[in-house]
Amino acid sequence: MIRWSAIAASLLAASTLFVGCTSSSAPTASGAAPAGGAAPAAGQKVRIGVSIPSATHGWTAGVNWWAEQTKALYPDAEITIVTSDSPSKQVSDIEAMLAKGVDGMVILATESAAITPVAKTAKERGVYVVSVDRGFTEPVADIFLEGDNIGFGRVAAEFISKKLNGNGKVIALQGLPSTVNTDRLNGFKEAIKGTPGIQIVAEPEGGWNRDQAYKAVQTLLPKHADLAAVWAADDDMALGVEQALKEANRTNVWIVGGGGMKDVVKKVMDKDAMFPATVTYSPNMIASGIHMAVSALRDGNIDKKRGYLPRHMRISVDLVTPENAQQFYFPDSIY
Amino acid sequence: MKFLKQYGVIVAFFLLFIVSAIMDPGNFLRPENLLLLVRQNVDIGLIAVGMTIVIVAGGIDLSVGALMTLAAAVGLTALNQQGPAGGAAAVAIATVVTVGLGTVLGLINGLLVTMGRLAPFVATLCGLVAFRSLALVIGQAGEIRSMSPDLFPRIANEGINLGGNLKLTWGMMIFIGMAVIAHILLERTALGRGWVAVGSNEKASHYAALPVAKLKTLSYVFLGLCSGLAGLIYASRLNSVSTNNMGTLYELDAIAAVVIGGASLAGGKGKVINTVFGVLILALIGNMLVLQNVDSNWKGFVKGAIILLAVMVQRERKAS
Numbered sequence: 001m002i003r004w005s006a007i008a009a010s011l012l013a014a015s016t017l018f019v020g021c022t023s024s025s026a027p028t029a030s031g032a033a034p035a036g037g038a039a040p041a042a043g044q045k046v047r048i049g050v051s052i053p054s055a056t057h058g059w060t061a062g063v064n065w066w067a068e069q070t071k072a073l074y075p076d077a078e079i080t081i082v083t084s085d086s087p088s089k090q091v092s093d094i095e096a097m098l099a100k101g102v103d104g105m106v107i108l109a110t111e112s113a114a115i116t117p118v119a120k121t122a123k124e125r126g127v128y129v130v131s132v133d134r135g136f137t138e139p140v141a142d143i144f145l146e147g148d149n150i151g152f153g154r155v156a157a158e159f160i161s162k163k164l165n166g167n168g169k170v171i172a173l174q175g176l177p178s179t180v181n182t183d184r185l186n187g188f189k190e191a192i193k194g195t196p197g198i199q200i201v202a203e204p205e206g207g208w209n210r211d212q213a214y215k216a217v218q219t220l221l222p223k224h225a226d227l228a229a230v231w232a233a234d235d236d237m238a239l240g241v242e243q244a245l246k247e248a249n250r251t252n253v254w255i256v257g258g259g260g261m262k263d264v265v266k267k268v269m270d271k272d273a274m275f276p277a278t279v280t281y282s283p284n285m286i287a288s289g290i291h292m293a294v295s296a297l298r299d300g301n302i303d304k305k306r307g308y309l310p311r312h313m314r315i316s317v318d319l320v321t322p323e324n325a326q327q328f329y330f331p332d333s334i335y
Numbered sequence: 336m337k338f339l340k341q342y343g344v345i346v347a348f349f350l351l352f353i354v355s356a357i358m359d360p361g362n363f364l365r366p367e368n369l370l371l372l373v374r375q376n377v378d379i380g381l382i383a384v385g386m387t388i389v390i391v392a393g394g395i396d397l398s399v400g401a402l403m404t405l406a407a408a409v410g411l412t413a414l415n416q417q418g419p420a421g422g423a424a425a426v427a428i429a430t431v432v433t434v435g436l437g438t439v440l441g442l443i444n445g446l447l448v449t450m451g452r453l454a455p456f457v458a459t460l461c462g463l464v465a466f467r468s469l470a471l472v473i474g475q476a477g478e479i480r481s482m483s484p485d486l487f488p489r490i491a492n493e494g495i496n497l498g499g500n501l502k503l504t505w506g507m508m509i510f511i512g513m514a515v516i517a518h519i520l521l522e523r524t525a526l527g528r529g530w531v532a533v534g535s536n537e538k539a540s541h542y543a544a545l546p547v548a549k550l551k552t553l554s555y556v557f558l559g560l561c562s563g564l565a566g567l568i569y570a571s572r573l574n575s576v577s578t579n580n581m582g583t584l585y586e587l588d589a590i591a592a593v594v595i596g597g598a599s600l601a602g603g604k605g606k607v608i609n610t611v612f613g614v615l616i617l618a619l620i621g622n623m624l625v626l627q628n629v630d631s632n633w634k635g636f637v638k639g640a641i642i643l644l645a646v647m648v649q650r651e652r653k654a655s
Contacts, residue, residue, distance in 0.1 A: 055471065055476035055477075055579045056579050057577075057579055057580050058478065058577070058579070060579070061475075061476040061477045061579050062477075064476055065475070065476075065477070174631060177631055177632050202625075203628065203630075204628070204631075205631040205634065207580075208580070209577065210573055210575075210577060211569070211572070211573060211577075211581070214572075215375045215621075218371060218375070219368070219371060219375075219622055219625045219626065220625060220626070222362060222365055222367055223361075223362040236577075240573075243573070247492070248500075334475055334476070335477065
């Protein structure tokens, strides 16, 4: 028994060491202070806490990647990124960061209502709060950078209606039951209602992932021989749909997904007939949020700046077509 | 009556099959759709077959979904290291690495339970989080793409043509093959009798001088092998490994299939053939929910209710 506990203890020690190594090696990307900016005096590093959901599918993995990238841009700021896999975990993670001491918090909430109280606490303690994507249920954020999930569905629906000339059968492939999914699906269905000739023949669940999307559409294809298009509430799922269509030799059916995944944007750019367009919902919105927090905080005068900065901004959902795809293509991104 | 007692799950399956056929005969009974029932569930099926052995031997393994992801992530990395022109050799390396690593990870699980004297639930729960985490590190939490655009996907997607759109894929054959092997091991060999004995009464097995630790470890090794194969087929099916969501909750589906098949979670009792029908019942439910366009918020409820029913049908039969 003693032998085993010793092994366990050394393993534990080794793993802490490992974690320590990886986290301390991250900010070494650049040692120089950014040119032009008035770098804060030594010992006055701005401390920013970034709280985001864990990477459970492609898009959130993208959020994580962009947050890490942005961190490397600001060696003069102390940016801590923490990922949480549930709302309750996120609350305790934010509480822990507040206890440690931060000047600003950038939060992408796992659920709006659940995170609002802790964001309020942060605000009351004088922490500068930037909320990204999903808002809080009370106006506690200094800046709310909103993602538009209803627009995500609407813009895709408008494109599909137009491309089908107002007539045809489509499958609406949804993600896991959640607020984001409900908004996207409702946005899509509302906009489709305006074109009575378009019929949504099925609303299967693709679980935000490629495999489940592949299987769901694979199952439905024989049933709908006259299918014209598939809308997918996320790009991970769009790739699964593509595979199902190709295997069934149904490449006349086309797909509109969304989320800004580089592979899908590339297909649109290359005029792939199965991907005539996609819509943006880029995970780089977390980078925008971190930029705002850092630039608002690092030169002081925060109270004055508060009056100069907008409280609420909404990131538009853009239709990506072969003509404009280049500007939405980030080949180095993980998503 | 004896047949019903032992194989109630098969009755439950055919009842569900008939219900599905009546509800949507045009689509459900297409041969293409019926083949999909197996093809789409080869990975869960493989894991469930291995899980039957572990459960019969008195254990449980929660790490399987993460285990198959880690094995496949390393396997694909090995494949890609051979470069785009790797060809058959690269695919062979990926296959050996994925299945081999799966088996080794299964061995680790087994040793933690036996030599480490940890409760299986705890030991494999650690595996569930730790294996996933290692896979995330390897794939930077994203997707690992295979550099073999043509050859590697064949494992899951190609096979013997049965005419028309119908195909018996290599993946399906691996699943059926492993199920047969597991069935023979469990029913016809000393090893299988050992597993049943250990699962029924570990202490008595000790006194009967059975190699308890070895038997238990071997059950996890076998499940590791099955999970490695499942990882290989999954990775081949999508020609990529999504380190963040591949195989999530597979452990629960696999355990559900075993339980629907009538095995006892207390150990000592279970049949591979019944587990296979448990997998087919889950597959049938999934298929029906998609074809009938059931509201996705209600899906879980319907699935839960049908599983409950399937288990209860069997219990009723047993009572009579």
